[in-house]
Amino acid sequence: MWLPDDEDPRTYSNPQGEKATYVEYLANYRLTLGMKCEGLTPEQLATRSVPPSSMSLLGLIRHMARVENNWFQRTAQANGQDRIYWSEDDGDLDFNAVEPSQECVDDAFASWRREIAAAEEWFAGIEESELGRELPIAGRPDEVVSVRDLVVHMIEEYARHCGHADLLRECIDGRTGQ
Amino acid sequence: MTELEALRRWIDDLRAAVERKTDGLTAEQLASRSVPPSQLSLLGLVRHLAQMEHYWFVVTLSRADEPQLYVRDGDWDAQFRDAVADQAVVADAFDTWRAVRERADAVMDRLEPADLEFVWDPDDRIGSVRDALLQVVYEYSRHAGHLDLLREAIDGATGE
Numbered sequence: 001m002w003l004p005d006d007e008d009p010r011t012y013s014n015p016q017g018e019k020a021t022y023v024e025y026l027a028n029y030r031l032t033l034g035m036k037c038e039g040l041t042p043e044q045l046a047t048r049s050v051p052p053s054s055m056s057l058l059g060l061i062r063h064m065a066r067v068e069n070n071w072f073q074r075t076a077q078a079n080g081q082d083r084i085y086w087s088e089d090d091g092d093l094d095f096n097a098v099e100p101s102q103e104c105v106d107d108a109f110a111s112w113r114r115e116i117a118a119a120e121e122w123f124a125g126i127e128e129s130e131l132g133r134e135l136p137i138a139g140r141p142d143e144v145v146s147v148r149d150l151v152v153h154m155i156e157e158y159a160r161h162c163g164h165a166d167l168l169r170e171c172i173d174g175r176t177g178q
Numbered sequence: 179m180t181e182l183e184a185l186r187r188w189i190d191d192l193r194a195a196v197e198r199k200t201d202g203l204t205a206e207q208l209a210s211r212s213v214p215p216s217q218l219s220l221l222g223l224v225r226h227l228a229q230m231e232h233y234w235f236v237v238t239l240s241r242a243d244e245p246q247l248y249v250r251d252g253d254w255d256a257q258f259r260d261a262v263a264d265q266a267v268v269a270d271a272f273d274t275w276r277a278v279r280e281r282a283d284a285v286m287d288r289l290e291p292a293d294l295e296f297v298w299d300p301d302d303r304i305g306s307v308r309d310a311l312l313q314v315v316y317e318y319s320r321h322a323g324h325l326d327l328l329r330e331a332i333d334g335a336t337g338e
Contacts, residue, residue: 014297014305018181021308025316050213050327052334131181148184155312156188156319163323167213174215 003035003178019128022151026123029158030116033064035178036165046100049171050164057168058108059095060161065112066094067157071150072119074138084111123151182291185311192318193279195338199325200224200272203332209263212331220328221271222258223321228275229257230317234310235282247274286311 010028015021037045037057045058066085073079085094098104126147134144145153170176179187200208200220208221229247236242248257261267294308305313330336 014309016295016306018294018308021306021312025312029316050331053327053330053336055327132179146179146184148181152184152188152312152315156192156315159316159319160323160326163320163325164327165323166320167216167218167324167327170216171213176216 008178009035017128018131018148019123019126022155023123025155026151026158029155029162030064032162032178033060033158033165036162036169037061040172042102042105043100044172045105046098047168047172049168053164054092054095055164055168056095056098057165057172058105059098060165060168061108061112062094062098064158064161065108065115067154068112068115068119070138071154072115072122075135075145076122076147076150078136078138084115180291181308182286182289182294182311185308185315186286188315189311189318192315192322195322196224196227196318196325198338199322199329204263205265205268206263207332208268209261210332212328217255217258218324218328219258219261220325220332221263221268222261223325223328224271224275225261226257227318227321228271228278231275231278231282231314234314235285236278239285239307239310247278 010031011024012028013024015024040057042058045061046056048054048056062085066083069081069084074081074083085097087093090096131146131148131151133147135147135150137143137145166176203220205221208224209219211217211219225248229249232244232247236244237246248260250256261271289307294306294311296307297305326336
């Protein structure tokens with residue numbers, strides 16, 4: 001195992017109700033992705049360690065900052081902001097523009113933590129009865145997503161990228177688990 | 179769409195993603211440990227996903243007294259280690275996975291929306307039916323991440 005059980009920050013509290021269950025799942029898989037990145041240098045974080053994939057752990061952090069922003073800000077709150085870590089010329093800027101520097105690492109983690117805090121603030125204000133409410137999807141005219149689908153999608157997105165992070169990390173220093 | 183319908187749709191979508199990620203490959207490719215030093219293979223993961231659905235839907239939610247699939251004498255690594263490049267092993271894995279999915283669907287067909295709140299072991303407060311279905315979504319998603327990179331390393335195929 002990676003961390004002793006008593007140092008694992010994740011919780012398994014059997015929350016009651018739909019919203020509380022989503023809150024715990026999301027928190028746990030955000031923590032899992034962060035744990036997969038712990039103790040590595042900027043060079044290791046930026047390494048594309050499972051070729052030919054262009055993914056890196058640092059790219060995943062930038063990607064999840066972008067995804068959090070796209071769903072919880074641009075869609076859930078229709079705030080009209082531009083996407084982050086994205087450009088017209090390069091839709092994969094989150095993965096492609098990764099640099100093995102402390103500056104790039106600090107920027108990515110600061111953006112990710114900022115987006116998580118903003119997402120948590122918005123979801124805290126949602127009532128259980130609102131989970132079926134439909135929201136227009138940013139950038140996709142005529143498409144809607146329910147609050148429930150938005151949040152379950154985020155859980156699925158984190159879990160899938162934690163799967164990528166499992167193999168990226170194992171190929172960097174052999175660490176597995178959690 | 180109700181919560182139960184939404185969860186079932188997520189599970190179906192993820193099963194379909196696994197079908198696509200494992201489609202069109204030889205037994206050797208399916209069994210290859212294509213991202214060393216990881217011991218994971220596409221075939222090992224199909225066996226594990228069969229075991230996972232069986233555990234949640236048959237052993238846990240249905241309380242069936244059946245041994246866990248592909249786990250012999252508590253040897254969990256056998257799911258992955260014994261996933262060898264043999265057409266019979268490949269056929270068994272996919273047949274088993276699809277058969278378990280049918281049993282899982284039958285379990286979900288009998289659920290009513292209110293059942294999601296049900297805690298299946300009130301003495302131990304192990305968790306709700308909702309939590310079990312979300313665990314299945316989570317398991318499929320995380321392993322789909324493994325499948326993404328394993329498949330790309332085999333033949334460059336990416337995407338959904």
